[in-house]
Amino acid sequence: MKTSNILAAAALSLLAAAGAHAETYEGVQPLSAGYSRADVAPQAAAAAREGNAYSDAASAVVAPVLASTDRAEVRNEAVAAAHAPGQNLRREAFADSVIPSQARSFTRQAGL
Numbered sequence: 001m002k003t004s005n006i007l008a009a010a011a012l013s014l015l016a017a018a019g020a021h022a023e024t025y026e027g028v029q030p031l032s033a034g035y036s037r038a039d040v041a042p043q044a045a046a047a048a049r050e051g052n053a054y055s056d057a058a059s060a061v062v063a064p065v066l067a068s069t070d071r072a073e074v075r076n077e078a079v080a081a082a083h084a085p086g087q088n089l090r091r092e093a094f095a096d097s098v099i100p101s102q103a104r105s106f107t108r109q110a111g112l
Contacts, residue, residue, distance in 0.1 A: 081087060091097045 089099050093097055094100065
């Protein structure tokens with residue numbers, strides 16, 4: 001029984017050793033540039049101005065936003081909503097996830 005286990009382990013280790021191959025290191029490859037920095041700089045600047053042609057946003061068209069209300073009116077609505085009593089109530093905090101009608105008309109009281 002022990003001998004069969006030892007032979008099985010030896011066979012598995014031989015298979016693992018035979019299957020492992022290391023890559024060879026070929027060293028640093030020499031540069032073979034055909035252009036000088038002066039030749040490449042204008043091309044790089046032009047490519048940077050064009051943007052990424054392969055991105056998702058390159059073909060996306062952004063629709064203009066048409067404001068239907070005045071900025072001051074939107075701000076006044078936001079301030080009114082922020083100061084509304086009970087604006088931070090969460091439905092999950094109440095039984096059956098329903099905010100009672102009397103909870104919606106809470107008034108601000110000092111110390112509560």
